Amino acid sequence: MIYQDSKTLLAVRDLRATVNGIEILKGMNLTVRSGEVHAIMGPNGSGKSTFAKVLAGHPAYEVSAGEVQFDGSDLLGLAAEARARAGVFLGFQYPIEIPGVANSQFLRLAYNTVQVERGKDELDPLEFDDFVREKMKLLEMNPEFLARSVNEGFSGGEKKRNEILQMALLEPKLAILDETDSGLDIDALRIVAGGVNQLSGKDNAIVLVTHYQRLLNYIVPDYVHVMDAGRILKTGGKELALELEARGYDWVAAEAKEQAGARA
Amino acid sequence: MSTSLQNLVNRPYAHGFVSDIESDTAPKGLSEDTIRLISAKKNEPEWLLELRLKAYQQWLTMTEPQWPNVTYPKIDFQSISYYSAPKPKKTLNSMDEVDPELLRTFEKLGVPMNERAKLAGVAVDVIFDSVSVATTYKAKLAEVGIIFCSISEAVHDHPDLVRKYLGSVVPVGDNYYAALNSAVFTDGSFCFIPKGVKCPMDLSTYFRINTENSGQFERTLIIAEEGASVSYLEGCTAPKFDTNQLHAAVVELVALDNADIKYSTVQNWYAGDENGVGGIYNFVTKRGLCKGVNSRISWTQVETGSAITWKYPSCILRGDNSVGEFYSVALTNHRQQADTGTKMIHLGKNTRSTIVSKGISAGRSNNSYRGLVRIAPTAAGARNYSQCDSMLIGEQCGANTFPYIQVNNPSAKVEHEASTSKIGEDQLFYFAQRGIGAEEAVSMIINGFCKDVFQQLPMEFAVEATKLLGLKLEGSVG
Numbered sequence: 001m002i003y004q005d006s007k008t009l010l011a012v013r014d015l016r017a018t019v020n021g022i023e024i025l026k027g028m029n030l031t032v033r034s035g036e037v038h039a040i041m042g043p044n045g046s047g048k049s050t051f052a053k054v055l056a057g058h059p060a061y062e063v064s065a066g067e068v069q070f071d072g073s074d075l076l077g078l079a080a081e082a083r084a085r086a087g088v089f090l091g092f093q094y095p096i097e098i099p100g101v102a103n104s105q106f107l108r109l110a111y112n113t114v115q116v117e118r119g120k121d122e123l124d125p126l127e128f129d130d131f132v133r134e135k136m137k138l139l140e141m142n143p144e145f146l147a148r149s150v151n152e153g154f155s156g157g158e159k160k161r162n163e164i165l166q167m168a169l170l171e172p173k174l175a176i177l178d179e180t181d182s183g184l185d186i187d188a189l190r191i192v193a194g195g196v197n198q199l200s201g202k203d204n205a206i207v208l209v210t211h212y213q214r215l216l217n218y219i220v221p222d223y224v225h226v227m228d229a230g231r232i233l234k235t236g237g238k239e240l241a242l243e244l245e246a247r248g249y250d251w252v253a254a255e256a257k258e259q260a261g262a263r264a
Numbered sequence: 265m266s267t268s269l270q271n272l273v274n275r276p277y278a279h280g281f282v283s284d285i286e287s288d289t290a291p292k293g294l295s296e297d298t299i300r301l302i303s304a305k306k307n308e309p310e311w312l313l314e315l316r317l318k319a320y321q322q323w324l325t326m327t328e329p330q331w332p333n334v335t336y337p338k339i340d341f342q343s344i345s346y347y348s349a350p351k352p353k354k355t356l357n358s359m360d361e362v363d364p365e366l367l368r369t370f371e372k373l374g375v376p377m378n379e380r381a382k383l384a385g386v387a388v389d390v391i392f393d394s395v396s397v398a399t400t401y402k403a404k405l406a407e408v409g410i411i412f413c414s415i416s417e418a419v420h421d422h423p424d425l426v427r428k429y430l431g432s433v434v435p436v437g438d439n440y441y442a443a444l445n446s447a448v449f450t451d452g453s454f455c456f457i458p459k460g461v462k463c464p465m466d467l468s469t470y471f472r473i474n475t476e477n478s479g480q481f482e483r484t485l486i487i488a489e490e491g492a493s494v495s496y497l498e499g500c501t502a503p504k505f506d507t508n509q510l511h512a513a514v515v516e517l518v519a520l521d522n523a524d525i526k527y528s529t530v531q532n533w534y535a536g537d538e539n540g541v542g543g544i545y546n547f548v549t550k551r552g553l554c555k556g557v558n559s560r561i562s563w564t565q566v567e568t569g570s571a572i573t574w575k576y577p578s579c580i581l582r583g584d585n586s587v588g589e590f591y592s593v594a595l596t597n598h599r600q601q602a603d604t605g606t607k608m609i610h611l612g613k614n615t616r617s618t619i620v621s622k623g624i625s626a627g628r629s630n631n632s633y634r635g636l637v638r639i640a641p642t643a644a645g646a647r648n649y650s651q652c653d654s655m656l657i658g659e660q661c662g663a664n665t666f667p668y669i670q671v672n673n674p675s676a677k678v679e680h681e682a683s684t685s686k687i688g689e690d691q692l693f694y695f696a697q698r699g700i701g702a703e704e705a706v707s708m709i710i711n712g713f714c715k716d717v718f719q720q721l722p723m724e725f726a727v728e729a730t731k732l733l734g735l736k737l738e739g740s741v742g
Binding site for chain 2: 079080100
């Protein structure tokens with residue numbers, strides 16, 4: 001939701017990034033204020049997931065130019081774990097399996113790490129168990145997932161619920177959800193979207209990276225951005241997503257080219 | 265490999281210091297004269313000298329094994345000193361009289377033996393360069409008839425037991441290094457649990473190699489009579505040296521009817537530096553004989569040190585219904601090489617064995633599991649379950665599995681499972697994205713990976729092992 005008195009949470013200016021020497025982001029600009037929900041859409045290979053990973057600090061990506069301010073401070077100088085502790089959350093498109101590490105143990109360590117960062121008390125295993133079970137109800141998750149290894153043998157939908165569970169535990173200021181809707185059946189989509197909506201508030205912001213409009217029926221964005229070839233070509237309201245659903249992406253690129261031509 | 269991962273696996277060895285204690289060291293070289301000197305120094309009976317000389321004669325006809333998946337420069341056995349004993353200032357009557365320098369060494373190692381032994385209820389038979397300095401709790405154990413002392417003492421005080429069992433599980437000519445050990449062993453531990461006695465506490469030995477170029481040849485013999493049980497802990501550290509030190513120990517376990525021996529090792533010897541300079545060569549023969557029916561021998565090892573490890577703690581399951589177990593974590597880093605595993609030899613009916621091996625390779629190390637499961641024609645109804653898992657950290661290390669399975673009885677059931685996994689950038693990024701740093705992430709993954717083995721360790725050892733693995737892989741994360 002757009003609030004009048006909101007502050008700028010994320011400011012991305014002319015961001016360029018490469019992976020293995022190939023430039024993927026070619027001048028990204030984006031401003032996100034607290035309380036807002038943004039959707040970044042675009043064709044395969046447009047750089048959406050790269051953008052999400054670069055913001056989270058994935059070591060395989062190198063930032064070659066530009067700047068990113070998060071909550072008033074430079075973000076790019078921070079290591080990935082420091083960004084997470086500062087309140088940047090990435091919901092993974094493909095959550096990683098960690099055999100042998102119990103989900104409950106992993107979730108508690110992540111939770112306590114962030115609690116310490118915020119000057120709050122850590123929870124012992126018993127307190128945490130009560131706490132996490134409450135959060136799991138939100139996502140209609142079976143408590144048996146606590147005892148299993150992190151994401152190991154989880155179905156696609158279970159992995160995505162586990163991601164949103166982590167978002168619920170960590171209460172990030174900025175949640176970037178990378179294709180959280182992919183691999184979800186309609187019931188799971190409703191549950192996951194419901195969870196995200198409950199977590200969305202005046203003091204945080206959500207950036208949804210998605211291919212499809214159907215997620216946006218459940219999580220209504222304030223802004224829709226169309227990304228292509230490493231930058232944002234067009235920004236509009238939620239109705240833009242419907243137009244994209246009907247017309248595809250090609251016209252956006254053509255329109256952008258035309259505008260560029262007119263300027264020249 | 266990312267920088268943080270590289271830093272993570274490069275923590276220097278914390279126990280690298282040399283104690284300044286006068287040593288009584290024999291001239292370098294090996295001959296019949298050296299063996300006679302060792303035997304004379306230790307005031308040994310004639311039969312033991314004969315055993316040593318017989319072993320030496322066999323050793324002369326043998327060649328070093330070439331089959332392990334390790335490489336190292338040829339060892340010059342004539343450049344090694346085969347006897348080294350700390351010079352006692354006088355005869356020791358109590359712990360108070362132990363060389364303060366020696367005590368400080370144990371302090372640095374985190375083994376304040378008197379306090380720790382009492383607090384933890386652990387009897388520590390401390391080996392310092394081949395000669396036992398002190399044995400604690402001996403009297404208390406003696407009350408229930410348990411003998412726990414150095415093997416030199418046992419030779420004098422319990423010659424019949426030593427003569428009966430020494431070399432009964434690992435014959436003097438068993439293999440190259442066992443023959444060498446049989447010829448020149450200087451000291452080690454002896455443990456005898458009489459019929460029907462459950463040892464009331466874990467028995468523990470801390471080993472430490474101190475004198476440079478003093479090859480160390482320990483000999484351990486543990487006997488559990490009918491219905492007896494014992495849990496034995498072995499922990500090792502060694503100071504930092506630039507020349508390689510040879511270590512060739514022999515451990516023999518004998519379990520009679522319904523007896524139970526649990527042997528746990530945490531090994532952290534100096535592994536050499538990042539470039540593979542220095543470090544211990546660890547060529548060990550460990551073997552247990554389940555001689556009686558329903559007996560059980562369980563090996564649990566956490567191997568983190570040594571430049572080269574060549575070690576196959578084995579069980580010979582002769583008694584019907586006897587059980588052999590092997591739980592192992594072997595971690596290699598930098599240039600370390602490990603070729604380790606087990607042998608389960610099923611001879612008796614309905615014998616069972618379990619093998620759980622976890623290999624972790626980091627740096628440019630090479631970690632091989634080598635295991636033999638042999639079901640003899642006599643072993644009707646025998647069962648084996650083997651699980652061999654490897655974990656790779658980084659891009660430059662190697663892991664291999666060499667399972668040998670020989671089944672000669674159609675009623676036997678043998679299962680083997682293996683897996684390989686990797687701690688990669690993506691896993692560490694996932695942890696980082698949840699606020700968890702690389703050190704903690706690696707520690708959590710490793711502990712999860714090793715859980716099945718750590719569960720087998722006595723409580724205190726499990727804590728120590730967890731810390732040790734963390735220590736071996738931690739570093740300043742950049």
